[in-house]
Amino acid sequence: MNVRKKRFLFYTLLAGVFTLLFLLVISALNSSTAPIHIEVQAEELIQTPLSALVPIEVPSLPLDKPEQPLPAQVDIIPTPMPSVQMDMIPAPTPSVQVITAPPQTTSVTVDTYMPNGVVAPSASSKVSIPVLNYHSVTIDPGNVVVISPAKLEAQMKYLHDHGYTPISLATFINLIENKSGFAAPDKPVLLTFDDGYVDNVEEAMPILAKYKFPATLFMSPGMVEDAGYLNWEQATQLQEAGWDIQPHGMTHPHLPKLSAEQQAYEITEARKLIEEKLGTQADVFCYPYGEYNQTTVKLLKEHGFRYAFTIDQGYTTNQQSPYLLKRLFINGEESLKVFINKLSKAN
Ligand SMILES: [Zn+2]
Structure with a gap:
């Protein structure tokens, strides 16, 4: 190719x-x-x-x-935030009521120490009343808790002549609670007698009756059979003469040395017997020996007692706890002059 x-x-x-x-x-x-x-x-x-x-x-x-x-x-589902809120929604209503109510009752009891339901008086309306504390009325020289009938007579005359108005327990409560519209008598004074000695009906009652003075007696019903103490018939006589009969423990015990149960018995049984025997309301207590503890006061509150008297010295005021009301001890050995000074010395 x-x-x-x-x-x-x-x-x-x-x-x-x-x-x-x-x-x-x-x-x-x-x-x-x-x-x-x-x-x-x-x-x-x-x-x-x-x-x-x-x-x-x-x-x-x-x-x-x-x-x-x-x-x-x-967590969110069970926590039910909405249900929690639902719980809180109804809650406010009662809680609002709880908040509104307690402040009144609380402030009443705490600030002014007035019992439940009592309208708290303002500070400017302080009520101060001398509550005289007597015991036995007889002749017993040297015994300071005993005053002779003559001395008691002189004291009652002084009260009468100087415009004092011994008042009933009901009037005392109206005054101490500062009840509106309640006309306060001139120079009110509450006469109290402790223990329920038989000489109260034999000696004191006639003297007070002379001046038409009422009084308040704190008795221990467990001692009505004991010598020297009032029996129910005599207590009734005093009641008919214008004396208010109130409990002083069943057996005049040293309450703080007792159990709560024993204290409750001493307090409630005394009240029960007085109310049964005398048909009266016996919800004002007087501490035997002036002795009490927290249990005593708690029991008084629980059982609806309105007031309790101590032997703490001083005028009784609406600013004291209703369960710690003071009194003025009347020493049977003191002169009328000392009595007058005590009466006029407000504190
Ligand atoms: Zn006593």
Whole structure:
């Protein structure tokens, strides 16, 4: 083969190759564009749902952390915040009532020491009353708790002549509670006799009757059979003469030395017997020996006693605890002058 033939074959082959290449390129261009687009769309479709799933998985992520978030949610559910609020909604109503009521009763008892239900008097309306504390009325020189009938007579005369008004226990309570509209008598004074000695009916009663003076007697019903003490018949005589009969313990015990049960018996049984025998209200107590403890006062409150007298010295005021009312001890050995000074010395 010569050179010309080789060149001819070479160019022919070359042209054929180019033709083939051209045809291939054409066919490739025609067939490859569509699949490419499809793939792109497929990727887009895949990516779209993937990106769409993301927001779904994001909220579902917390569900993948149930260990922590769920308990929190569980807490929220049982905790029933709304139910708690519901509980608190009705609560305010009673709590408001509780808040409104107690301040009055509390301030009454705490600030002015007035018993429940008693209107607290203002500080400017302080009530101060001398409550005289007598015991036996007979002749017993040297015994300071005994006053002679003559001395008692002189004291009652002094009260009468100097405008004092011995008052009943009911009047005393009206005054100490500062009852509105209650006309206070001139120079009120409460006469009290402790223990229930028989000489009270024999000696004191006639003297007081002479001046039409009422009095208050604190007796121990467990001693009505004992010599020297009033029996029920004599107590009734005093009551009919205008004396208020109130309890002084069943057996005149040292209350702080007793158990709560024993104290309760001494306090309530004395009241019960007086109320049964004399048909009166006996809810004003007087501590035997002036002795009491927290249990005593608690028991008096629990059993509805309104007041209790001590032997603490001083005028009785509406600013004292109703269970710690003071009195003025009348020493049978003291002169009339001392008695007068004691009466006029307000504190
Ligand atoms: Zn006594």
